[in-house]
Amino acid sequence: MTSATLASPQGFSVGLEAITAFHPTALAGAPPCLQQISLAIAPGEQVAVIGPSGAGKTSFLALMAASLKPANGQVLLNGQSLWSLPQPLLQALRGQVYCAPQTPPLPPRQRVVTSVLAGRLPSQSLWQSLISLIYPSDAHLAAQALAAFDLEEKLWLRVDRLSGGERQRVGLARALLSPARLWLIDEPLSALDPKRAHLVISVLTEQARARRITLVCSLHQVDFALSAFPRVIGLQDGRVAFDLPAKEVDPARLAELYAQEAIPDSSDLLQTEESTSPAAIATQAMVRCR
């Protein structure tokens, strides 16, 4: 299976069929974080996911990254049903999906060059990756990936010398070295200034297009979503509120999507009706924070 997909350099298709999923740390009885999700993404397509905080954007990406197992429904990547695969094949398939979490996953004491080259791990044998730790084997590849994100001078620095925005871009540069056919990028702009945000979005979309990689990107910046992505999915309370070409997303829909944003999400904070005393709220909040 792996050899066949590597031979045809085409993006993965994604199929989500009647998905219901719960957050992995949810208490029993908590509402699902995603429900009734059914949609398809074609190979090479570029999709933005928007919606208020807590709408399920990260869970939606985790579903396709094979890191959230749905309670119901099927996840198809490149036509294969994820959770019917035996674990070694599932892990091999994970190597063909690059998932960039919102907070950059970089050990502070690691050097930038190593962090970026870590994107290649799924395509390397253990032996190759160990040799590369002793002497970085393809530093020029890491340098190219960093240059795309305007970071080439940071190649030999340690991660803890970088600013938050630089770390975020290092995390994205890693994607350029991964053998993935599907990029799942979670809020790539959260630590970036507007100029860098433009750069990052254009690098991601252009590179994905040039390599024919499918790109799904969650964003808080609605203007970027509408201008850079041909298709926009709006998520609200774990459901798909709309799934439209960017041109058809009008202000009224956006207003409706974000209408609930100002109201704090009290439904899952207060499980019972009578516990409205400040002490009870404080206690519950503490329980949640643990």
Added chain:
Amino acid sequence: MAHSHTSQAPELRDPAWTGRVFWTLAGLVILWPALVATEFKPWIFLDPDNLRVTLRFLGDFFPPVFTGEFLLMVAQESWRTVAIATAGMALALVLAIPLTLLATRILSVSALTGRMAALPFAVRQLLRWVMILLRSIPELIWALVFVRVVGLGPTAGVLAIGLTYAGMLGKVYSEILESGETHATQTLLRNGASRLQAFFYGLLPQNASELTSYTVYRWECAIRSSAVLGFVGAGGLGQQMDNSMKMFNGGEVATMLLVFMLLVGLADLLSSALRRAIR
């Protein structure tokens, strides 16, 4: 907790307070029988008779012996002690590293999506029990066993330290790995890296400093431990100390104690130098 209060003011009392007081008192109540069981009576030190005995014993330590021949012997035995500790640690590491890699939850691929699968869980549990077995038998007992098997000498000490410390290192290493930041490692696994790749590119750089400092501390413990093992014939400074004590030669014991202080101090310097290099 606060239901006896009838005031209408918002509840500002720390809700954790009652629990804290309870556990402090509970701790004291548990400590009491322990003190009774160990006949913990520090005032007996001040009894004039005991004081005289103690002072005479300590007085024997002075002056420490610094004759050339004795110092040469001490130097040789110190070297042997360090060698026993180092070889023992090396053996312990050879056992502990694979145990850690297999036992740590962070490197579980099946636990990426919720609960760990049954078989990996059973294997990890089994390894935890192996490590408990290794470290629950004191190195002194292992040494007594090995002295019978391989005879008097440093080999018994090396084997004893290796086995006990493998259990300790494996346990603490996996706890260090599990209590650190795991985001980098988990992301690598989620992106398709193998367990060992995730270890070398995520977990190890994340925890290198803590692992180093604990390893050097354990090496220091092994030096001390090899002294105790010397008393049962496992070679090194400990064996010489045993001989000197049997001959009531306090001066020689004092010299060797000074050497131990020196060794532990050196281990401390080494540890901070290594941590500074890694930081």
